[in-house]
Amino acid sequence: MASINSFGARDTLAVGDKNYEIFKIGEVAGSARLPYSLKVLLENLLRTEDGANVTKQHIEAIGNWDPSAEPDTEIQFSPARVIMQDFTGVPCVVDLATMREAVTDLGGNPDKINPLAPAELVIDHSVISDSFGNKEAFAKNVAMEYERNGERYQFLRWGQGAFDDFKVVPPGTGIVHQVNIEHLARVTFTREVDGVTQAYPDTSVGTDSHTTMQNGLGVLGWGVGGIEAEAAMLGQPISMLIPRVVGFKLSGRIPAGVTATDVVLTITQLLRQHGVVGKFVEFYGEGVGSVPLANRATIGNMSPEFGSTAAMFPVDEVTLDYMRLTGRTDEQVALVKAYTQAQGMWHDPSVEPEFSEYLELDLSTVVSSIAGPKRPQDRIELTAAKTQFETDLKNYTEASNPAKVKDDKGREFEIDHGAVTLASITSCTNTSNPSVMLAAGVLARNAVAKGLKAKPWVKTTLAPGSKVVTDYYEKSGLNTDLEALGFYLVGYGCMTCIGNSGPLNDEISQAVNEHDLAVTAVLSGNRNFEGRINPDIKMNYLASPPLVVAYSLAGTMDFDFDTESLGEDSEGNDVFLRDIWPDPIEVQKIADASIDSDMFREKYATVFDGDEHWTSLPTPEGNTFAWDEKSTYVRKAPYFDGMELTPAPVEDITGARVLAKLGDSVTTDHISPAGSFRAETPAGQYLVENGIAVRDFNTYGSRRGNHEVMIRGTFANIRLRNQLLDNVEGGFTRDFTQEGGPQSYIYDAAQNYQAAGTPLVVLGGKEYGSGSSRDWAAKGTSLLGVKAVITESFERIHRSNLIGMGVLPLQFPVGKNADSLGLDGTETFSISGVTQLNEGVTPKTVSVKATKADGSVVEFDAVVRIDTPGEADYYRNGGILQYVLRSLV
Incomplete structure (x- = not known):
């Protein structure tokens, strides 16, 4: 509960025979003109005001929001819940289990490592279409899924018992974002705090970039890396800048024969061309009421494809109709309506909020x-x-x-x-x-x-x-x-x-x-x-x-x-x-x-129960996990090995070599692929050496609980083009620890560099790290020994994930890139000015010096993309999990 109530915003809302404590955003001057999404953030700050993380000035900053200004005010957002899928969820639970042991080693209480925000995990990423085109395909694929993933599923069942407020939706049930909008999302959240039931907007961050599907329901939230999600589960607010909000006006109606998919591909192209990275998009106008909820969810889902943080639709009768259809209780529907109307958050198409930028689409112009x-x-x-x-x-x-x-x-x-x-x-x-x-x-x-x-x-x-x-x-x-x-x-x-x-x-x-x-x-x-x-x-x-x-x-x-x-x-x-x-x-x-709504009620009544495959899994017990040294699926994470209570000072980077020089639109799939891999790759060789047959390799995604596989799979995408090599595709580089810098697997070269004590950098182009919110793209980068990534621009989630793993994200000077500066990746790099962070100062730029083999030098000032004081704290601690662990102890 908020310990401070500077604006006298605490109030009571009566719905039916129940009373709820709410925090009235109307008590803050300027709130009425705000877009829906910023009203949600405003309420979040009012309710969590504590004078330290959240201050009166933060709340006033949203009330006084200048739509035209560039974001510069950091706030701390506390999501109501966290949602995960199994690819990203397994490493989260591995990290939490490892943190329990690390807390004990540092003299703390392991039970402190427990979700403080409700966390729900849906297992949807592991089933593979091995069998198809026949009646038995579903049963065969589920059986193979359990055969391959039994170890991971046992581990998740242990987590469900070991951690409070952590629930697992078993395999064969549905896709996380669909289960979320059809069942898990509350739209208005309730929770008992100090004996009083509070009502507030449902908000959620998820370990999958398409968490934004819930935006179609009026639920604010977005994809974060698994690293940030763990911190949110442990009660750490998410540090962010009050964003610019792009108003997207919808008018007209979708023509006959045109589908929601056609609309979303059109919106994706428009917004990608406009440029919305790091911004909220919010749909408004008379056309909103004619967009069915399923179409709103389809549009919200594609937010990462157009690059925005969130793509919001406000709550209206269409939202309530969908809640009724999907089997939500009459009591919950009534609460959502009463709450959003009391807070001025109910959609009124005749009122136009203020926005930072404006776009418009006449739905009648969309074509297949x-x-x-x-x-x-x-x-x-x-x-x-x-x-x-x-x-x-x-x-x-x-x-x-x-x-x-x-x-x-x-x-x-x-x-x-x-x-x-x-x-x-x-x-x-x-x-x-x-x-x-x-x-x-x-x-x-x-x-x-x-x-x-x-x-x-x-x-x-x-x-x-x-x-x-x-x-x-x-x-x-x-x-x-x-x-x-x-x-x-x-x-x-x-x-x-x-x-x-x-x-x-x-x-x-x-x-x-x-x-x-x-x-x-x-x-x-x-x-x-x-x-x-x-x-x-x-x-x-x-x-x-x-x-x-x-x-x-x-x-x-x-x-x-x-x-x-x-x-x-x-x-x-x-x-x-x-x-x-x-x-x-x-x-x-x-x-x-x-x-009809009975279908939804019936299917979701047993959503956490699972089939006989799930219920018959032998499950370990106890509040710390008994690691199996022979497991090739779930291994204790190495991030806290040798960690001390006081972080070592950060250092400048000297004598670094380039592990990879990459072009534009390098995705997290290029950096950490999720699919299958061959026996001759480093990951394949590791499994073969551990007695695993090729047919049982499974995928990188299913092996995310094992850092040994995932390090070897970093930069291992078969379509990666490392410009250190000519016309070579795949996870290869030049190894400059060997004479002449011969071609080598990236993992093998990184091992040689680490043995020689040589730090590494990666060079990239525009939109580096776009795509899925894949924490292993940052974890793998860090564990290979990469100290800095220098690009033209970053996608939001990957940039914050790199900081969360202690890797420095840097950008070339505006208008410059590796090629225009004459860098070919064979240089030796030194980066100075990083040590200012030890004095509590985040430098705007650092000095980069790249020395070529002939002794000539390329020098430039790189922009430091540590964007908030919170991110600077994480970087100084060597990562977000180390920061959380130290703060808990």
Whole structure:
């Protein structure tokens, strides 16, 4: 509870027969004109004012917010809860378990390491589409998931028992963000504090960048690294600057035949072009009321793709209708309405808040679109898809090189560049949206009625975000039509979107690799980065679920839906996409007839229970974990080894070598891939040496509880291009500890540099670290011995993660980069001025001196991207977890 109440904001709200303590934001001058998202931050500060972390001046700074000013006021945001998925959640629990032991070693109480904010973890990232195209696929994939991940799941079950306020949603239930919006999100949160029930806005940070899906419900929050999430669980507020807020006015209505996916790809392109990194985006205007909640969630989900911190929709009747549909109680719905109206947070389209910048979209102008072949913001109008594909193909290959294939069913066919080898309905972005999911089913039904089939070389998968989707497919009968085209249920999880697409059939994979074919994937996901979806597939396209089905029928990206037929009907007539495209009125009728709130209540009543696989797992007990030295999945983290109560002073960096020189748009997938890996890689070699067969390697993502695998997997993406080498792809560098600097695996070179006592730097371009909020991209960088990363610009989460791991993020002077400064990566680097941090001063720049082999020197001042005093504290302590640990002891 706030120990100070400078504004007399404490009040009582009566709803039904209950009273709630609330903190009235109207007591702060200037609050009425604020955007919804800043009102949420304002309430957060009022309720947590303590005179130290949160002061009267912080609260006044939001009331006096100048929309046109650049952010310069640091505040401390305390989220109501933390949400995690298993890839990022397992290392969080590993770190918490390790911290319990470290606290004991430093003379403290291990029980202090306990979530103070409720934490919920949904296991959705581990299931792989190994089996597909058959009725047994789901059961087979779940069985294989438990076989591979039993150790990790035992560990998470231990955590559920060992830590208070920590719950786990078992595998086979749904995708974290869909489970969040359909069940876990409260919209208005309640908690008993000192015997009084408080009500306040539901806010949540999550260890996955698409946590912003909840923004569609009016729940403020965003993706953070696992490192920040752990600190938030342990009661540490999140340090941030009061942001600029971009007002995005919506008008008009979505035309018939255009989907929510088309809208979100259009918004993604607009906002990426406008530039919203580090800003909040907030939707307002008359058009907001016509945007269904599922579409709002789809838009919120894509916030990381356009680069904003959050993409908010305010609360209105549409929000309440969705809460009723998804089985929330009448009492909760009434509380949300009463609370938001009492706080002036209820959406009134006639009132325009003040914003920092303004954008507008007339929804009636949106057209059918896809995005690709490697970035979500590269939108292509469907009518231009064939032409654009032919242009983009030139970046991948020269000439046609068709391959003849005979598959395991005896079918013979020919595939060439552009062949769609994977068509996947997948991902939280779209599977949470009944309009597009039912549209896919109706398109499948219409196609089957015309006698159309998916092409034999297309791997077809269906991975819904919750079991409710299966319910309404079965109730409407559309599951039969999807299955007739090969879209059988493969699992409830992220699957294709995070690289768990599973292998292509052997004969397809062999033909692709032997002929070096640039084949394609079409998925209804939010990510299509290079090397992410499948190692055999070079070009990946995001599309709505009905277009995923359409491309499975076309069988190639080299296809014009307007002029080319998908096949012939029983009378020999050509069938075009327009002949089978779903009628939106019919789709809505099916939705009305096949979806009801009882489905949600029934499916979520047992959301934490799990199936017999889960309940039969043997689970260790006790408040500290019994580590198994033989485990290749879960190992004690090394971050606190040798740690002392007082941090050592930070030092300037001298004699550093370049581990990697990288270009623009290097993603966290490039830095720390999540997918599969081969036996000859350092990670593969480690597992082989530990007696693991290649078929049991699983993925990097599933091994995140084992730092030995993850260090070896850092900068190991098969599509990484390290400019220290010419025309080489993959996790390689030059090792300057050897004469002549021969080519070497990055991990092996880093080990040699560490043995020689040589610090390392990484050089990058624009948007370094974009993509998933992957803490291992920072952890791995740190554990390889990298002391500084120098780039043109950083994506928000990765920059803060680097600081959280004690790595210094620096930027080249404005308008400069490694190439314009004449740096080729063979230089020896010294960075001075870092030691000012020991005096409590964060320098704006530090001096960088790069000495070439011939003795010539390149000098420049790099901008220090430690943006807040809190971040400076973390860096001085060697990382955020060390800071938290010391403050607890």
